Amino acid sequence: MSATPSVNGQIIGQAHYATRAVLERLLATTGTTFHQSVALNATADHGAAKERAGLVDRMTGTLKIDAEVAETVLAELAAAGLVEEVPGDTARIALTAAGRERQEAHRAGIAEITARLYGDLPTADLAAAGRVLTEVTARANAVLAGI
Template sequence: MTAVSAAPAARATLPAPPAPAPAGSTPSAPLLNGQVIGIAYHAIAAVRDRLLAGSGLTFHQSVALKAVADGLDRDGAVGHLTAKLKIGESAGLVLLDELADAGLVEGARPSLTDRGESAERAFADAVAETAERLYGDLPEADREIAARALAHVTTRANAELDGL
């Protein structure tokens, strides 16, 4: 399986916290912007890549494996990959072929092999455990607000891509 090697990731840091608010006032949080999103993305991606390192899978291959695990047929999986990863159809087909060559998926309507199921389950479990450590103690209302804001940003970014 072809995996993209990456240089060791530098530890991402968040912008400096705001100065303490005067007594009796409400402290302000940093505004959501591209830099805050980018820094969070790179920190999370570095964690994700370390979780994947032992599997031999790239992130894109893990997304393709999950698409097959979710029961998508070849066309559905390729459509999912092009939409979510912003890659071309041919690149999506290559990802599925790489998984087949590695013995992780099989068949014209791809399904996971035992090895593929094991790899997908191990990564999904590791992601769930990590997500709990990263997000688990955040108030649910904050998580909902962040999810809505990021969904809006994603929608707008997709519209920008469609216009380019």
Template sequence: MTTAPAVDARVIALAHHAPRALLEGVLARHGITFHQSVTLRAAVVAGDSVGRDDLVDEVTGALKTDESVARGAIEELTAARLLEPTPADPSRLRLTDPGRDLYERTSAQSAEIAARLYAGIPEQDLATAGRVLTLITDRANTELHQP
């Protein structure tokens, strides 16, 4: 049995990219990208509708990417009729029924992958990993927002 390496940037990156590759396989079968999936999730979390600029901010923050990437994902989802402007206020967006269905299907398939990957890992280990990764994320976000 080999000794597990200490957590560092490489270990975190490998732990991110391997499951993401599995997720991207699911998303590709449904004809959407990772960025579009993150955007759909942000719209779901927002509730009935979300301001376009608020959605851009949420996606930009989640992906640590340029505003143009978030706006592009929103436009692609709108063109695919997975998001739409609300009738009362076109500056707000909402999921369409097909958008919600797609989100629910891809989320369920993603949850199945996660269940397989996390199977057998003690809850205490998962809680410790969660605390460490949250602390690292918070510190990185703090540095990103410094002038």
């Protein structure tokens, strides 16, 4: 019988890339990139239009990308008719009907994937993993902030 490996960067990375590959397969069915899906989700949060600067900050902080890359992603979504500037308030962005439909389709697909990947795992294990990964993320962000 083999021992259960301890959590380390390699284990976390393997889980990240495996689950991201599953997600990207889902996103590919609609021609959506991972970065675009993050932007759609961030724009959909709480259903109201979002400040462009706040979306860019969220994307750069979450994805660890430059602001220029985040702006390019928002421009791609606008060109595809999935987001639009709020009329009379170019600093705010909202989902279009097509953007909302795509984001909701992704959310439904992700719910199915999540059930398959996590559904039968013990709740206590998931809670412990969540606490550990949240702390590792905070520590990594602190290291990045100090660089």
